[in-house]
Amino acid sequence: MAKRRAKGAASGGSERGGKRGKRSTATTSSTASTAPSAPSAASAASAASAPSAPLVAGSDGTWADVRVYVVPLRIGAVQGRVLRNRVAALGGAVHDFVSPTTNVIVANLDVSELIEWLRQTTWNESNTPQEEPRFHKLDYLVDSLKQQSPISPHDFRLHSDEEYVAQVKMAKYQQYRREHQRRADVSGTRTVALSVAGSDKMVSLEVSDELAKKRRKKARVLASREFFACQGAKATDPKGNNMLVSRQLNELADMYKAEGDQWREYTTRNAARRIAKLPFALKSGAEATKLPKIGKKLGAKIQEILDTGSLRKLENFKADDKVVALELFQSIWGVGAATARKWVHQRGWRTLRDVRDHADSLTTNQAIGLKYYHDIKSRIPRSEVMAIEARVREVATAVVPGVALTVCGSYRRGRLTCGDIDVLFTHPDDKVAVSAVSRVVPALHDAGLLTHDLTSDNRGDSYMGLCRLGPDSLHRRIDLKSFKQSEYGCALLYFSGSEHFCRSVRTWARRQGYSLSERALVRRFSRDTKSDLPIPGLFTEEAVFQALGLKYVPPEERDI
Numbered sequence: 001m002a003k004r005r006a007k008g009a010a011s012g013g014s015e016r017g018g019k020r021g022k023r024s025t026a027t028t029s030s031t032a033s034t035a036p037s038a039p040s041a042a043s044a045a046s047a048a049s050a051p052s053a054p055l056v057a058g059s060d061g062t063w064a065d066v067r068v069y070v071v072p073l074r075i076g077a078v079q080g081r082v083l084r085n086r087v088a089a090l091g092g093a094v095h096d097f098v099s100p101t102t103n104v105i106v107a108n109l110d111v112s113e114l115i116e117w118l119r120q121t122t123w124n125e126s127n128t129p130q131e132e133p134r135f136h137k138l139d140y141l142v143d144s145l146k147q148q149s150p151i152s153p154h155d156f157r158l159h160s161d162e163e164y165v166a167q168v169k170m171a172k173y174q175q176y177r178r179e180h181q182r183r184a185d186v187s188g189t190r191t192v193a194l195s196v197a198g199s200d201k202m203v204s205l206e207v208s209d210e211l212a213k214k215r216r217k218k219a220r221v222l223a224s225r226e227f228f229a230c231q232g233a234k235a236t237d238p239k240g241n242n243m244l245v246s247r248q249l250n251e252l253a254d255m256y257k258a259e260g261d262q263w264r265e266y267t268t269r270n271a272a273r274r275i276a277k278l279p280f281a282l283k284s285g286a287e288a289t290k291l292p293k294i295g296k297k298l299g300a301k302i303q304e305i306l307d308t309g310s311l312r313k314l315e316n317f318k319a320d321d322k323v324v325a326l327e328l329f330q331s332i333w334g335v336g337a338a339t340a341r342k343w344v345h346q347r348g349w350r351t352l353r354d355v356r357d358h359a360d361s362l363t364t365n366q367a368i369g370l371k372y373y374h375d376i377k378s379r380i381p382r383s384e385v386m387a388i389e390a391r392v393r394e395v396a397t398a399v400v401p402g403v404a405l406t407v408c409g410s411y412r413r414g415r416l417t418c419g420d421i422d423v424l425f426t427h428p429d430d431k432v433a434v435s436a437v438s439r440v441v442p443a444l445h446d447a448g449l450l451t452h453d454l455t456s457d458n459r460g461d462s463y464m465g466l467c468r469l470g471p472d473s474l475h476r477r478i479d480l481k482s483f484k485q486s487e488y489g490c491a492l493l494y495f496s497g498s499e500h501f502c503r504s505v506r507t508w509a510r511r512q513g514y515s516l517s518e519r520a521l522v523r524r525f526s527r528d529t530k531s532d533l534p535i536p537g538l539f540t541e542e543a544v545f546q547a548l549g550l551k552y553v554p555p556e557e558r559d560i
């Protein structure tokens, strides 16, 4: 781990060397304080003369080259203000939004959320920053301010560089698209094919008649990056090389996931997906770099797979008992990447036995996750979910008359087995609706259905726990959530998944000028609306689809 990070830092530094000059002339964005002049050259020089110092904004120990944006999510307004003021007071620049010159983005999110958020709010194909920004955990700023100078950010990085650079190679892609795209003339097209990063599946959404008419009028070209990617969905791969490359990259992504390296996981999976879909057999790694978001380093890996049929990096990972243990530990409920890393790297644990031997150091939830490890990992037969649903319905309607509940997730999509049970509650009276879960939970305990709580606060509108049909049944994971009726349509859509389907719908929504969340569909600020406008009355999924100009897709058809 340590070694890998150090290496990444070094190569990142040299790669970016050439771009520094350009960046230093472009510090024109809104700042709360004026940064001293020529900071970039100074820091680059100091980093060059002291190789041990990472070539990173502010790493020369001053704030002069720090242009920071604090992502305002999951961080209190007061804390955010204090942090920004302190940075400004120390001579750093504070940006009000992510500008192309922002070089430190601090967030209290995980990297996939952060990227998703930036995509939704800030980035598009034309304004994606030319230079890779640094994503840092909030603690980076907090600790730096404590010490008064920017500290080495490596332990706080939220992602690594490699693929980000590839992301801005859109120009290349445009050319590629011109060469290969089948004409997607929209005048006749009613289906939008959407595919999102991280998966090799495609979602087709049918535009409603009404919208289709409008679109024809506008004769807008639908073809998009995603659309194109999907057009090649029928991969013709006579040599089978594309699938080989794709499979290996997917496995590599699994390893990155185990390590908690979400950025590499995301970009590697993206490459795997794109390659699986290519309508022609890939001949070289260089050719692959013409695809969006595939950079040189991934290109080299692809070349290696094409040359040798395997990937040393992946083999090394697989042979590494640390990585295997990281993967294993994260499959325990309640154990995340950070805990798994601590157990593996600091405590030297490798097996479930090791964890069991130190059970006293586990959190309550982890202890439950470990004790019922095999129960929780077993898939639940559909018939058992049905039986549990019936019990929950019986108890819930008794304690909260008039309550409506829907079991969502894979069950609603018609799967034969499910990983867990996701139940959503609502009620025509908002007050009753939001309190439904907290009233139902004790009753379900009394009924003997709930056995363990995994949420400490039972008064909330959301509950996680274990349940069991009877003494001979396995313990099952169950989630209960309350929503107001006005949120129910969006909530049903969100929690019925599949995750991939929902991401595609959200992508569609965004393009139509909406933002869709688990609670609301909001018409985003525009010259017409003047402010964000939540769409009212979306009690059902049908209403949400309709508002989005889409034909309804039944849950069974969302299992993609």
Ligand SMILES: Nc1ccn([C@H]2C[C@H](O)[C@@H](COP(=O)(O)OP(=O)(O)OP(=O)(O)O)O2)c(=O)n1
Binding pocket: 408, 409, 410, 411, 417, 418, 419, 420, 421, 422, 494, 495, 496, 497, 498, 499, 502
């Ligand atoms: N990061 C996430 C997690 C969940 N969901 C949504 C889509 C899922 O379908 C639904 C339920 O999440 P589960 O993890 O329970 O997934 P499923 O029910 O689809 O599958 P499983 O059978 O594994 O429970 O919530 C999502 O959009 N994004």
Ligand SMILES: [Mn+2]
Binding pocket: 408, 409, 410, 411, 418, 419, 420, 421, 422
């Ligand atoms: Mn589920």
